[in-house]
Amino acid sequence: MSRGVLSQSDWRTPRVRRTARTLHVVLLALLFVAGVGPMLWLAKAAVTPTQDTLRQPLSLWPNGFDFANLATAWTRVEIDKYFLNTVAIAAGAWLVQLLVATTAGYALSVLRPRYRKVLTGVILATLFVPAVVLLVPLYLTVVDAKLINTFWAVWLPAGANAFNILLVQRFFDNLPREVFEAATVDGAGSYRLFWSVVLPMSRPILGVVSVFAVIAAWKDFLWPLLVLPDPDLQPLSVRLPALQRFVELDVFLAALAISTVIPVALFLVFQRLFLKSGALEGAVKG
């Protein structure tokens, strides 16, 4: 049975119970204002005419609705295109990261070559190098490889993620080896073992890696800004700040709202997975 600081008898003490309840209500109110408040405001502003938003930003009910904002943002401002770019970038980065992390994790954890320790060490060492050190040389690498203005410039570097490999390797290490041996006895080779035994057993960790990969790709700003100078290829995160300059405010806020919908919807659907991944981040980095 899990319990917190307060015991059953604490909860029976009126003073403690009253304090705890009050604090919880206050906390809930604060969390609501901080967590949902900005999003509700954005949702309202997305369908409110510019003048209304500017004059009375905090009125609870707008004087007029302008649902055309959403349509204008989607079509004339071409949010649809940048949205698709974002999806393509996230999907590719996700695939590359899954491929690299699972194959490497499998080789290091299940096949266990002699040079396993050395290789793991060299991979983990990259965790201690801050991302900023890579910025310029990685940019020049991408320029040299003529990958500028291609999605590969985002997809491939995303795969060089030691954190993913660490997660997958740890998970594979804890899978029951008897199952592998049984499969090998039944005539499964390394490829079959990987595809039909190990991968199906690792759904939980694949989910975690997927959440990390998609969220990171969706959030990334500086790297796509550098390697995708062509506006036609840019994702939302890169394009939105530039759009601000030549799009009317209500349409711009509608564009912001559209960009928020997908990640928030994903979060609400896969809440458990998100929160588990979030907690894992602390546990593994610790």
Add this chain to the structure above:
Amino acid sequence: MILDTRPAAPPRPSPPRRRRRRTPRTWVRGGGLTTLVFLLPMLVVFTLFSWLPIGQAVVMSFQETNLVSAATFVGLDNFRDVLSDPLLWTAVGNTLWFALLALLFGYPLPLLAAVLMSEVRRFRGVYSALAYLPVVIPPVVAVLLWKFFYDASPTGVFNTLLGAVGIGPVPWLQDAGIAMPALVIEATWAAAGGTVIIYLAALTGVAPELYEAAEIDGASVWRKVWHVTLPRLRGVLLVTFILQIIGTAQVFLEPFLFTGGGPANSTTTILLLIYNYAFANSLGGDYGAATALSIMLAAVLAIFSVIYFRVTRAWSAS
């Protein structure tokens, strides 16, 4: 480890058995090649996009490089140039100021929230979901939205709120003294939920027996928090502290999008300076200076982390 390959494996000669010694053939037969096939995606991606660039960063910091002419070695010139740039010390000061403010705003709050939330007995999921929501909003969207909230006119969102209690209007992003705290408030709002979730996970790991033992000794609620909860969280607290320092030392998005480093360079951070060295000039950047500064930053962070873990380990020992 002997795992035979399937026939579908990449072409390899079927080796006739001769000797027991380790030869390329026995290596292939023992599954060595298959292992390598599995390692290939990782090896390619890490070599090209991690290991080589890291090495290149070190080399480039001693070179004069741009995209036009060939690189030449210039010794320590890049480091000297960077260290004599008067803007560097402004950026260092600003980054330290950001880190300090982020600690003041962002370190105790999630802990308090998590300890309170772990006592919630019903709908705890609603609490964590609400706390985590800002983390899910794309950071660029969050910054652009808050930029609007920070509008300096009396009808700006925050100024309307403050106006109701008779404060303001506050020139949030236009004032050299207020801009940085304004950035930190947004950054804290955006990141706090992640820390709350980490603390919550650590709190569920506190053994109930410890609380029960404290209760038998007659400990009050506050003493239980102070003598059981916090010491149990110490490991996590120490790690989130150093992670936050490393993260805030590399803050880029907020100053870049909110203020572009202004007003009067009051929000120019080290990373913004690196970006400006390398990419602000469209004619080809000063890549040498940028890598030199990033290597110095990484070195300082590494030294700080090592000292930090030494010192905190000494505390645990005593």
